Amino acid sequence: MSEVAYFRAVGQKQRPRRRSRRAPGMFARSAIRLRGSPTVRMSMLFGAHVSAAGGISKAIDRVEEIGGNAVQVFTQSPRMWRPTQHAPEEIARFRTRRRQARVKAVSCHALYLVNLASRDRTVRENSLVALRATMETADAIGSEAVVFHVGSHLGLGFDDAVALVEPALRELLDLTTDRLWLCMENAAGTGGTIGRSIEELAALADAVDRHPRLGLCLDSCHWWASGVDVTNPSALEEALEDLDERVGLGRVRVLHANDSQTPLGSNRDRHELVGRGLIGDGLATFLGHPAFKGLPAITETWEDKGEATRDLDRMRDLRRRGVRRWAAWRRRQN
Numbered sequence: 620m621s622e623v624a625y626f627r628a629v630g631q632k633q634r635p636r637r638r639s640r641r642a643p644g645m646f647a648r649s650a651i652r653l654r655g656s657p658t659v660r661m662s663m664l665f666g667a668h669v670s671a672a673g674g675i676s677k678a679i680d681r682v683e684e685i686g687g688n689a690v691q692v693f694t695q696s697p698r699m700w701r702p703t704q705h706a707p708e709e710i711a712r713f714r715t716r717r718r719q720a721r722v723k724a725v726s727c728h729a730l731y732l733v734n735l736a737s738r739d740r741t742v743r744e745n746s747l748v749a750l751r752a753t754m755e756t757a758d759a760i761g762s763e764a765v766v767f768h769v770g771s772h773l774g775l776g777f778d779d780a781v782a783l784v785e786p787a788l789r790e791l792l793d794l795t796t797d798r799l800w801l802c803m804e805n806a807a808g809t810g811g812t813i814g815r816s817i818e819e820l821a822a823l824a825d826a827v828d829r830h831p832r833l834g835l836c837l838d839s840c841h842w843w844a845s846g847v848d849v850t851n852p853s854a855l856e857e858a859l860e861d862l863d864e865r866v867g868l869g870r871v872r873v874l875h876a877n878d879s880q881t882p883l884g885s886n887r888d889r890h891e892l893v894g895r896g897l898i899g900d901g902l903a904t905f906l907g908h909p910a911f912k913g914l915p916a917i918t919e920t921w922e923d924k925g926e927a928t929r930d931l932d933r934m935r936d937l938r939r940r941g942v943r944r945w946a947a948w949r950r951r952q953n
Contacts, residue, residue, distance in 0.1 A: 663906070663938055664689035664724050664915040665931045675705055675760065676712035683720040685928040689915035690722055691766070691873075694756040697730040700745050702752035705759070713760045724915035726764040726802070726836075726873050727757040734770030735787045736780035736813055746770070747787045754794040754801070764802045764872045766836040769813040769823065777822070780813060785826040788833070795832035802834035802872050807844035808886035815845050815886075817858070821865035835866065838875035839905045840891075843898055846884040850901025852948040859910055874916040876906060876934055890920040894933050906934065907941015 666689030669681040682690040695703040733746040750767060757765045772780035795801050808815035824833055839849050848854040878896030880889035906916060921930035
């Protein structure tokens, strides 16, 4: 998919591309070299979004049971503003169990109510308070990322929404550390959701002067829904080159590996079990891209069957096939 076709698919005007400072072909050689993340390792990490019911440390128990070495968790109810007060012993147990279970990457997902772009001041204030609480808990448990949806401008318009979002982003970025990053998640593009395109993510990064700890979480289902064919090597390569030029691949800290119930470019966020939706086997292309080597891949839609859970096995298999697929694609390009 060309860039012109991509922006047509998401209903946005094309803006001039940033001039790349890299030599031609540098992206294809190794994007991982651009990252300086403490979570980056030679092998991709695999995990799931799990429940924190019974205490936040239970998340480690649950992901260990299904064979994961990465985990994502809500630090409070995703549908209530009131933050959860975690007991000090729960925080300590989380850290201890993480070491014991050899979980290499932890991300905390902010609640669904967050909308930093709302015209309603009360909603914006509640969103900021909730995100601050998530950041504080994430720091306490030793998380590497807080993942959040920026929100929706609800017809206000993207540029005016950025003006509302920018002060809150700056305040939240003050809570980041060398270990803990704040990560915007790309959106499927429903209604006025923000972050539906690389251009919008770049504009948000520019608004906070490209803060060094503003990261990205790339969701395969959302990208597919917004018009990026993550199953097609040429289309995905072009999208990632654009992302690298406009935002920087070094900002990608977390992957959400989700299949989709809806077609390419539908702008509808409907997750499906890995390998069982319309992306299907094509998810191997997404997971196998060399730029994602070493990142945590989290599935948010999976079958909880305890030790019998096989979703992470499917993700690992897709990753292996994807690596071979990309090697073959590179050879054909040469």
